[in-house]
Amino acid sequence: MNELFSKLYKEAEKIKQWKLTVETELNQKERKLQENKKTIEAQNKAIQELQFENENLHLKLEDEICENKDLLKEAAASRHLCNLLKETCTRFTEKTSKHEQEKAETIQLYEELHSNIERMTAAFEELRVQAENDRSEMSFKLKEEAEKVDKFEKECKLEVSQKEKQISALTIERDEKDDVIKDIKAQLQTSQNKIADLMEAKLHHEEMLKESQVSKEHLRAELEEAKMSLQKAEVTQKNLETELQTRVKTLIQVTGEKEEQEEECKKMKALLAALTEEFETSVANLKSLLQEEQNRLKKYEDDSKLLTLELQKKSAELEEMTKVKCDKEVQLEELSETLKEFQDLKAQLTSTAEKEQDYLKQLVTLKTDLEQEALRNEQLTVYLSKLSLEKEQTAQEKNAVAAEVKKLQEQQEDSKKKEENTKQLVENLEEANSQLRNELESLKQKMAKTGEEMRSALDEREENMNNLKKQVENKTKCIEELQQENKVLPKKLTAESKKSNTYEGKVNKLQIEMEKMNKQHKEAADIYQKDIETRKGNENKLREEVEKMRLLCDETAMIQRQTDARCQHKITEMMALMEKHKGRDFPACCGLQCVIPC
């Protein structure tokens, strides 16, 4: 029930509200009607006004139509102008397109030029750097070579001074050797004189020997006669026993004296043997001296080997020097100066060579002298051999004489035996026997004297022989020394000549290398100059091209300015036209006005 009441109440309220709303609406509608009536009246009034205005507007429209006709004409004109503008715009677009193409081309050209210029700059910088590096390297190398050349010159000067010193020492030695040779020559002459004297003595002794032989023959004949006399006097010997005994005694005394003489002969033989021993000892000493000299020779040979080694080292050094020089470049003026010095040295070397040649000539003369001396020595040896042969002959004669003496002794013994057997000597033959015996004694004395003289002569000859041998040995030593020195000297001369030749060859090589290097430098300079000239030509060409491009740019700028001026003129004309259109027709040109400021 409540719900129904509520619902009824709500509906009643709703109805009331509806009534109210309807009443309000009615009121509103009445008001609106009144307002509408008012508005209608106002609108009627407005319509009347509008009609009036319309009439006015009709009049205005007619005026405007006339103006529109004029405007049409003007529009046609403007259209013509617009067409012209279009044409001009098309032309301008074409020109702008052309200009853009040219601009692109100019940009490309500029880029190309820029790239070329950059390449050129890079190339020049590289050239400069290379030139600087090459020049620095050349300066360093030249300095090093100059230093090395200075060192080499110093070494050469030192070697030249040393060689000069050696040459001076060698000249001194040669002078000394000349003096020695002169002394030896004098000694040879004295020995020759002595040999001549000895020969004369030999001849005298030979004559004496012949005389002694003749005397011996005479004695033999006399002995035979004595034998005959003794045989004849055998009968009378028996009476003379006492006298024979006394004679025997005397004979014994004589035999004793003979034994004493024999002892003296033996002593002399012993002395000779001692002398021979002394000679042998001297020979041994000489042999030792020879060995010593051989040792000296070996030392000299070792020295020569050392010298050869030094020469080899020097040659190796020279080879090294040549290698070093071959690797390097050559100087001009300093080397010419060095060449001048070398020429001076050459002159000096030629002078030294001439001196050496003079020395060689002297050596040749010395050699001839030495050969002559050798020949003389050979002759002396021949004479010595002959003297030795004569000595042997005299010894043989001595032996023969000794044998004959022995034979005489035997004969005397036989005579003694015969006297003993016979014991009957003749008184008449006493004086003859005594005379014969006296003669025998004298002859024996003479024989002894001759023997002593012979011995003395032999001693003297032996002494002379020894002296000559010593002199010969000394001379041979000197000759050998001189020969060795002569052997060594030409080698030294040849070495020095080789060195000088090598130096000359090196100088020639250096000159050739100098010339080659000069030619190479000249060629390089020519090439560089040519490159520079070509690059100058290229630069000139590039400059010309740049100038051309500048001209083109100027022309384009001018054209651009002209086009700008023309555009500005046309723009101003257009602006004027537009302003004119603005002033005439506002509503018709409103669209244009809206367009223009945009």
Add this chain to the structure above:
Amino acid sequence: MAESESQEGNYYNWGKMVENIKTDMEELLEEMEKLTVRATWMTFDYTAIQTNPDLSNAMQHSEDVFLMCKEQMEKKWQEVLLE
């Protein structure tokens, strides 16, 4: 009436002409704008090209380097030998 009709026809033609003119002017303006833009671009480019100091600097640099290289090359070997 004929005048009105002719006026109306003229009015319509004029309207069309105006519209045509309007469109044509608009087009022209656009073209002019484009052309002005292009002209300004061209002026900018020309100025940029003319005022580009790269070429001149590069040319001067190349001239300087060339002169230096020439001096280096023109030095005689004797001077080097003297040095």
